[in-house]
Amino acid sequence: MGLSTSTKTFAERLEESKNDKFAQAAVAKAQDAQWIKREGAREELGNWEEWRLHGEAIRKHAIEHLPHYLTEFSDQVAARGGHVFFAKTAKEAQEYVRDVIVQKKATHVVKSKSMVTTEVDIDPMLVALGNVEVLETDLAEFILQVADWDEPSHIVFPALHKNRDQIREIFAKKLGYTGDNDPVNLARCARDTMRKLFLKSEVGITGCNFAIANTGQINLSTNEGNADLTISIPKTQIVLMGMERIVPSIQEAEVLDNLLARSAVGQKLTTYVTFAGKKAADESDGPEDFHVVIVDNGRSNALGTDFQPVLQCIRCGACLNVCPVYRQxxxxxYGSIYPGPIGSILSPVLGGYEKYGDLPYASSLCGACTTTCPVKIPIHNLLIEHRKVMEDDLKMHHDGAFMNFEMNTIGSGTSHKWMFSMAQQMAHTGLSTLPKEEVSVSNMFERGAVKAAPAIAKGWTDVRSLPVAPKSKDQFRKWYKNHKKESGK
Structure with missing residues (x-):
């Protein structure tokens, strides 16, 4: 899978998404539910904006001093008896993980809590070894694996697009499940399958929410506990982390864990907040062989550029949960394992404009993503920056000629009172060819005088509603002018 989740074009993926009514309803329900939980959890702190400022300062500081803290972290891991490998590319990360597994002669691998492993294609590499059984142990990721490695649809809730009936059918077909669609029973089926492999596993692979520079530990926030089992049972642990997921000390991690839990799932803290590393001499469990793979894979493309703030991201998914475009x-x-507003910034940075150049345009620029971000990433401004890059790059066929003409024309029209007034007068007349009622774009061209949308407007008319403009005498400006006269003000 890697960073890309589809070989189809953005237009083809959009067409499929528009027809998936269940997924649309699931996203809308999740967004509404998360709004209540998220805002309630944030409100409990009493000073959320101060926490955001603190979180932003922590992440900015870490990114600005990235070489220092990565070096400190690496030294501390080594001091504890662990190993650190810096992977410039996905291939280098794959090769290191493969070499460790081959060296250990491992045949059973469990994985938990890592989008980076998906980004660098660890699963296909493990499967290709032939003699290795690999199991995703986060429940949602487990569901996707059993469903023939289905692609994720959300950063925090990757199986959001599947309902309990679909999951029951998958479990029945692939796991021999014979029960009902009760989520409790489905979870028991998954747990029974996972626990058997946990007990046989020789290698555990996880990601990390944050890496603690001054102790050489990793910090994981989970609600299921499977990551803790992935750390504590296998004798060998491999951690894959994006190079930006570093904090100076546990104090900063605690702040970010609070911001993450409240923003991602609307909780004060997740059920399990774990700090781990190589097994110490006085510990009864934990990995005896501890490896950390620090992954670049394009992240350094953002350093020193306007896009550096995207590296502040803590992967809470809050921006997805308020985005009107993601809702639709x-x-x-998005065709990327990182969807939504943050993915629309990150994916072009990691994978380039040729493949992900459509994503910065998949936004209304309403700014809700920026407002909700717990570490104050200026998301909608970065989307605009991506558009500027593409508009100025003739190789991307976004030279901006038509847009410049369009905006200059609108600017000229709205800057002259008589032209603006004439446009208002003509609005109702121009739309009089359509039915004399509020219509949706799904039927406006079928029922009106116009039978087909011009190609240049089709993308707009496919997804928006169009109310009939008010008559000239009913327009707000005229009403307000008459109202002032009548009130004598």
Whole structure:
């Protein structure tokens, strides 16, 4: 899978997403539910904006001093008896993980809590070894694996696009499940399958929410506990982390864990907040062989550029949960394991504009993502920056000629009172060819005088509603002018 989740074009993915009514309903329900939980959990702190400022300062400081803290972290891991490998590319990360597994002669591998492993294609590499059984142990990721490695649709809720009936059918077909669609029973089926492999596993692979520079530990925040089992049972642990996921000390990690839990799932803290590393001499469990793979894979492209703030991201998914575009098209339309507003910034940085150049345009630029971000990433401004790069790059066929003409024309029209007034007068007349009622774009061209949308407008008319403009005498400006006269003000 890697960073890309689809070989289809953005237009093809959009068409599929528009027809997936269940996914749209699931996203809408999740967004509404998360709004209540998220805002309630944040409100409990009493000074959320101060926490955001603190979180932003921590992340900015860490990114600005990235070489120092990565070096400190690496030294501390080594001092504890662990190993650190810096992987410039996905291939280098794959090769290191493969070499460790081959060296250990491992045949059973369990994985938990890592989008980076998906980004660098660890699963296909393990499967290709032939003699290795690999199991995703986060429940949602487990569901996707059993469903023939289905693609994720959300950063925090990757199986959001599947309902309990679909999951029951998958479990029945692939696991021999014979029970009902009760989530409790489905979870028991998954747990029974996982626990058997946990007890046989020789290698555990995880990601990390934050790496603690001054102790050489990793910090994981989970609600299921499977990551803790992945750390404590196998004798060998491999951690894959994006190079930006570093904090100076446990104090900063505690702040970010609070911001993460409240923003991602609306909790004060997740059920399990774990700090781990190589097994110490006085510990009864934990890995005896501890490896950390620090992954670049394009992240350094953002350093020193306007896009550096994207590296502040703590992967809470809050921006997805407020985005009106994500609400309509879901996660699969983005074609990246990082969907939504943050993915629309990060994916072009990691994978380039040729493949992900459509994503910065998949935004209304309403700014809700920026407002909700717990570490104050200026998300909608970075989307605009991506558009500027593409508009100025003739190789991307976004030279901006038509847009410049369009905006200059609108600017001229709205800057002259008589032209603006004439446009208002003509608005109702121009739309009089359509039915004399509020219509949706799904039927406006079928029922009106216009039978087909011009190609240049089709993308707009496919997804928006169009109310009939008010008559000239009913327009707000005229009403307000008459109202002032009548009130004598």
């Amino acid at each position: 098209i879901g996660g699969h339309a």
